[in-house]
Amino acid sequence: xxxxxxxxxxxxxxxxxxxxxxxxxxxxxxxxxxxxxxxxxxxxxxxxxxxxxxxxxxxxxxxxxxxxxxxxxxxxxxxxxxxxxxxxxxxxxxxxxxxxxxxxxxxxxxxxxxxxxxxxxxxxxxxxxxxxxxxxxxxxxxxxxxxxxxxxxxxxxxxxxxxxxxxxxxxxxxxxxxxxxxxxxxxxxxxxxxxxxxxxxxxxxxxxxxxxxxxxxxxxxxxxxxxxxxxxxxxxxxxxxxxxxxxxxxxxxxxxxxxxxxxxxxxxxxxxxxxxxxxxxxxxxxxxxxxxxxxxxxxxxxxxxxxxxxxxxxxxxxxxxxxxxxxxxxxxxxxxxxxxxxxxxxxxxxxxxxxxxxxxxxxxxxxxxxxxxxxxxxxxxxxxxxxxxxxxxxxxxxxxxxxxxxxxxxxxxxxxxxxxxxxxxxx
Amino acid sequence: xxxxxxxxxxxxxxxxxxxxxxxxxxxxxxxxxxxxxxxxxxxxxxxxxxxxxxxxxxxxxxxxxxxxxxxxxxxxxxxxxxxxxxxxxxxxxxxxxxxxxxxxxxxxxxxxxxxxxxxxxxxxxxxxxxxxxxxxxxxxxxxxxxxxxxxxxxxxxxxxxxxxxxxxxxxxxxxxxxxxxxxxxxxxxxxxxxxxxxxxxxxxxxxxxxxxxxxxxxxxxxxxxxxxxxxxxxxxxxxxxxxxxxxxxxxxxxxxxxxxxxxxxxxxxxxxxxxxxxxxxxxxxxxx
Numbered sequence: 001x002x003x004x005x006x007x008x009x010x011x012x013x014x015x016x017x018x019x020x021x022x023x024x025x026x027x028x029x030x031x032x033x034x035x036x037x038x039x040x041x042x043x044x045x046x047x048x049x050x051x052x053x054x055x056x057x058x059x060x061x062x063x064x065x066x067x068x069x070x071x072x073x074x075x076x077x078x079x080x081x082x083x084x085x086x087x088x089x090x091x092x093x094x095x096x097x098x099x100x101x102x103x104x105x106x107x108x109x110x111x112x113x114x115x116x117x118x119x120x121x122x123x124x125x126x127x128x129x130x131x132x133x134x135x136x137x138x139x140x141x142x143x144x145x146x147x148x149x150x151x152x153x154x155x156x157x158x159x160x161x162x163x164x165x166x167x168x169x170x171x172x173x174x175x176x177x178x179x180x181x182x183x184x185x186x187x188x189x190x191x192x193x194x195x196x197x198x199x200x201x202x203x204x205x206x207x208x209x210x211x212x213x214x215x216x217x218x219x220x221x222x223x224x225x226x227x228x229x230x231x232x233x234x235x236x237x238x239x240x241x242x243x244x245x246x247x248x249x250x251x252x253x254x255x256x257x258x259x260x261x262x263x264x265x266x267x268x269x270x271x272x273x274x275x276x277x278x279x280x281x282x283x284x285x286x287x288x289x290x291x292x293x294x295x296x297x298x299x300x301x302x303x304x305x306x307x308x309x310x311x312x313x314x315x316x317x318x319x320x321x322x323x324x325x326x327x328x329x330x331x332x333x334x335x336x337x338x339x340x341x342x343x344x345x346x347x348x349x350x351x352x353x354x355x356x357x358x359x360x361x362x363x364x365x366x367x368x369x370x371x372x373x374x375x376x377x378x379x380x381x382x383x384x385x386x387x388x389x390x391x392x393x394x395x396x397x398x399x400x401x402x403x404x405x406x407x408x409x410x411x412x413x414x415x416x417x418x419x420x421x422x423x424x425x426x427x
Numbered sequence: 428x429x430x431x432x433x434x435x436x437x438x439x440x441x442x443x444x445x446x447x448x449x450x451x452x453x454x455x456x457x458x459x460x461x462x463x464x465x466x467x468x469x470x471x472x473x474x475x476x477x478x479x480x481x482x483x484x485x486x487x488x489x490x491x492x493x494x495x496x497x498x499x500x501x502x503x504x505x506x507x508x509x510x511x512x513x514x515x516x517x518x519x520x521x522x523x524x525x526x527x528x529x530x531x532x533x534x535x536x537x538x539x540x541x542x543x544x545x546x547x548x549x550x551x552x553x554x555x556x557x558x559x560x561x562x563x564x565x566x567x568x569x570x571x572x573x574x575x576x577x578x579x580x581x582x583x584x585x586x587x588x589x590x591x592x593x594x595x596x597x598x599x600x601x602x603x604x605x606x607x608x609x610x611x612x613x614x615x616x617x618x619x620x621x622x623x624x625x626x627x628x629x630x631x632x633x634x635x636x637x638x639x640x641x642x643x644x645x646x647x648x649x650x651x652x653x654x655x656x657x658x659x660x661x662x663x664x665x666x667x668x669x670x671x672x673x674x675x676x677x678x679x680x681x682x683x684x685x686x687x688x689x690x691x692x693x694x695x696x697x698x699x700x701x702x703x704x705x706x707x708x709x710x711x712x713x714x715x
Contacts, residue, residue, distance in 0.1 A: 095659070096657050101657055102581075104655040104656065104657075105655055105657050109642075118641070118644050120644060140581075141581055172581075181637050189583070189648065190583050192585055193634045194584050197631050198584075200591055201565065201588070204591055208558045208561065208565075212558055221494070222490055224553060236552045237554075245601045245605060246605060249598065252594050252598065253594075259630045260627070263630045267634065267636070271638045272647070274646050274650050
């Protein structure tokens, strides 16, 4: 009696639990929205900070119509602090991280002004050097799309750069992607040759289907199984059926061979898929680490509760003008010194901390002066962009680029970085 | 199945009662079940059927159900295998190169057809194992390419069309039918399965190997289609396809790749024929 009662209760509890689980799952699914980022936050903080530094990024337009071209330009510094966890970019590919083919990538160029190399394939970039890039895109599908630049590195995978939203309006049906062939004809690669694809696949699937049904019609499965099981396997296929097979084989081979020969003669000038990496990409001169500055990282702390990085540097100004630190750029985030950036900066808001940088001594560093400077980089974006994870990384180090500015308008980007000691939340 | 379960001897069970199933042609009622009386007659003792017509209908229904379920199962099983092993070489037009594509695909795809040929040939003398599998795979692939690749992510079909496989499968099946030997099927059939891949698909692919100049760089149309249609990461960043050529053999890369693939496919066929043998049994399920 007791056992029956307990088993009944257990069944009821089990049903309620299953019902609750189902309801919970349904509720979580109700909250699902479209995915519009590309996993950049999922990558370890040290990895994003120490591999690449993207700066001077510009999206030429953020509102376009179908078939309209736009471009992303900027500079890419391959960090000296490149971590050992990833192979150096001897083979890499500048890509766009976007939700599928919402825009056609018409071209990607990397190099220095006047010497930009079109790179539709992999290339070699060198650690410590800085490259300009240009990505030309053409709007394809209407929508509100988050678009990044990203560098895909052999064995390392994609390393996304900063992203911005692109709004595409118009009608997808109007989209055209015309390409001129060497023989002078122009084709729309959006649907070029699809008729042949459908025709040949349909034809062979019909032939294959006929072959299956022809044999299935000869006593089906159960009847044939019975015949074979009763030892009549050699009698079940008739000479006429073998003849049908032989004719089908001959017809199949003839069709393949004849149409192959026709295709070869109809397309005399074909080339294989093109391969080969691009080497000797020209780097920019007078960019990162070329300023008249000696900078030594002393130490640093990261306060998890305050989302605050304090980095101590010993800086020597070897130039002829006083210098001020105006910006710290890391992993696509820009922390600005409001004393230097006095006007609004065009940059995606979620990556821009326009008051995120402060200095222990805001006075400019005079020519010839050596000064100890504590740079404080504080903003909630450390957390929202998950860079605060550096306190928990296997390699608790930061890296980035500090931008120095002179009164005459010169800008000197300097790579900095080193290990930090985290301060955790009080328990 | 009930009929089989009731048989205790196990010797040619169905043949004693139903010597030919209805099927679609030739079988229906051609050989009346011995145990079943004529239409309208009262059921014979021991027969599960009331009449010959009822038996014929039941067997026909069972045949169609088996065909349908096998087709659906093969779509799933073979499709998963294919996507995990040949994946990108079949997904993209700019991966259908002349070296790795004709090498990888036949080796990976001759597997399930070999096992299916054992099952269909040894138990049913049906020479359509390979064709059945390849038609099922293509059916699944087209659903995937049209609904997922085009319908959801809007990649043009000329970027994502699947490799045509039916002529190769027919060759494999008919060699088995005519030779009645799985060894001949393995050697001749598997070799043909590999060698036919490129010419059979060139009728579609050739148009995408037309040359074009893009900003001073020579590219095939397939390269351009792949480059314009952004895939966020893996397929395009470092393509392990066509990294040059086989210098020893000059430009005849396809032939070398296809013959190499054919030789490996022969070995793979043997292995998978025995895989078919191991699993074409009910001994793993003692109680149904």
